[in-house]
Amino acid sequence: MSAAEPAPIALVIGDSQANAGNAVPTSKSWVSQGLARAGYVPRIEGYGGTGFLKGRPKDGHPSYLESLKNGVYDLPARNVGLVVMQGGGNDLKYPDGKIKAAALQTVEILKSKYPNARFAVVSPLNQGGDPASRRIEVAQVLARVAEAEDAPFIDATGWVAESNLTRHLYPDGLHLTPEGHDRLAPVFAKALADAGLAAVVPAVRSS
Numbered sequence: 001m002s003a004a005e006p007a008p009i010a011l012v013i014g015d016s017q018a019n020a021g022n023a024v025p026t027s028k029s030w031v032s033q034g035l036a037r038a039g040y041v042p043r044i045e046g047y048g049g050t051g052f053l054k055g056r057p058k059d060g061h062p063s064y065l066e067s068l069k070n071g072v073y074d075l076p077a078r079n080v081g082l083v084v085m086q087g088g089g090n091d092l093k094y095p096d097g098k099i100k101a102a103a104l105q106t107v108e109i110l111k112s113k114y115p116n117a118r119f120a121v122v123s124p125l126n127q128g129g130d131p132a133s134r135r136i137e138v139a140q141v142l143a144r145v146a147e148a149e150d151a152p153f154i155d156a157t158g159w160v161a162e163s164n165l166t167r168h169l170y171p172d173g174l175h176l177t178p179e180g181h182d183r184l185a186p187v188f189a190k191a192l193a194d195a196g197l198a199a200v201v202p203a204v205r206s207s
Contacts, residue, residue, distance in 0.1 A: 008081025010040035015087035016048030027067040034188025039200030045073040051090035087126030126157035152195040
């Protein structure tokens with residue numbers, strides 16, 4: 001990417017982790033910050049409480065799949081370099097097969113709209129750190145979706161525990177405080193770089 005070229009957009013279809021909330025602006029979510037660090041202009045579409053199947057229709061926020069089918073999201077027309085499917089934590093009550101089918105359809109719709117973009121699937125966080133959590137099972141389903149779609153899979157289930165961020169969760173035990181988002185952002189940026197998805201090469205500081 002030359003200096004004259006605009007930074008590519010990273011379109012995110014996600015939930016409250018990407019959209020933030022709880023007095024945290026979307027631009028300060030760990031998803032937005034991580035993508036910005038990786039050289040993208042983040043474009044977050046999606047809302048808290050939604051997933052590949054789970055929606056909040058009374059609030060005008062259908063599931064990822066239904067939102068795409070019905071034109072609910074305001075999708076950019078051009079300059080999309082990366083499409084990120086983030087979440088799944090709100091789909092825990094659905095069976096694996098239905099989650100997989102909805103996620104596959106979600107990816108296929110987006111691939112048809114952005115055939116030249118790169119794609120990534122990011123698992124839900126496992127805030128409690130329980131290795132038997134249903135969130136781990138959903139992550140495994142999404143890993144299979146990513147494999148089927150030849151897209152990198154970023155497993156975020158261990159990040160809260162590994163980065164010692166439990167103390168940076170709100171009392172609901174699910175959502176990060178502003179400091180938690182700030183601390184998780186570089187973890188996401190590194191994961192993007194490790195997956196070969198960074199739009200820019202991180203600067204190396206001289207000693």
